[in-house]
């Protein structure tokens with residue numbers, strides 16, 4: 045197992061446009077499929093720390109408060125979710141708590157869910173897709189002050205940088221991966237979708253375990269592009285050498301990926317693989333607790349940038365249908 049420094053560029057370089065060899069190194073056939081962005085806006089470090097600290101406050105609220113934030117009718121894909129997703133051994137996952145938000149506020153600040161559509165709209169009726177169309181909930185302001193305001197700010201910042209990552213990926217995919225790829229597809233999805241999702245994670249201390257992927261089993265995200273913060277641990281250390289985020293590279297090698305605290309990482313998901321007809325591969329990854337630090341918790345934020353529900357992602361399925369098929373496997 046190698047510890048590799050992923051391709052890292054500054055926000056300025058990203059805005060100016062990355063050269064082909066950098067894009068190739070980050071996303072090409074021999075890559076990890078992840079890029080790290082440094083020199084972020086000055087407010088980023090404090091915002092990250094506040095939001096990730098709030099994740100611990102939220103996860104340790106009394107169970108009767110947390111149950112008010114559970115949305116069973118939304119398939120637990122809005123609000124609080126713990127013990128609802130299955131692990132690979134078919135047991136329910138209590139190792140982590142997730143708090144999900146719909147990110148439609150990035151397109152229109154007044155929205156906490158996508159605008160409703162009906163069958164008379166040209167996009168169709170998606171009222172049964174409750175996991176995507178339900179309104180966000182937030183913990184009571186007096187119990188976790190500033191939670192809503194700060195997490196929305198951080199998500200908006202991540203999606204805005206995701207837009208610049210997308211512009212670079214679009215050019216690379218069109219020129220070198222799939223000439224039929226729709227021009228500017230990813231940048232349009234990232235900047236205009238009402239269906240992107242954020243997941244604030246709290247991994248509870250892992251206790252005894254023998255599994256290599258005890259905190260989060262190996263998977264590919266079903267987003268187009270996922271933005272990830274560097275994780276915050278309860279002992280204020282970084283991931284260290286034997287815990288944290290691991291990626292399976294394009295040639296099957298397991299690689300430990302370090303995201304420095306003042307940086308953001310972006311990795312590609314399976315919807316983009318689908319849209320690029322298999323050319324731009326999704327990144328298999330998992331999260332492991334450190335064997336030498338079993339008593340620490342880990343917090344992070346993932347933002348899954350993905351299409352509106354009516355957008356076709358292959359010849360047969362729109363994103364709603366595609367996503368339903370994938371999610372059914374996990375619940």
Ligand SMILES: O=C(O)CCC(=O)C(=O)O
Pocket residue numbers: 243245260265272275288289329331344346
């Ligand atoms: O915890 C992490 O670093 C990654 C989380 C993740 O892979 C996910 O939520 O899909």
Ligand SMILES: [Fe+2]
Pocket residue numbers: 263264265329
């Ligand atoms: Fe993931």
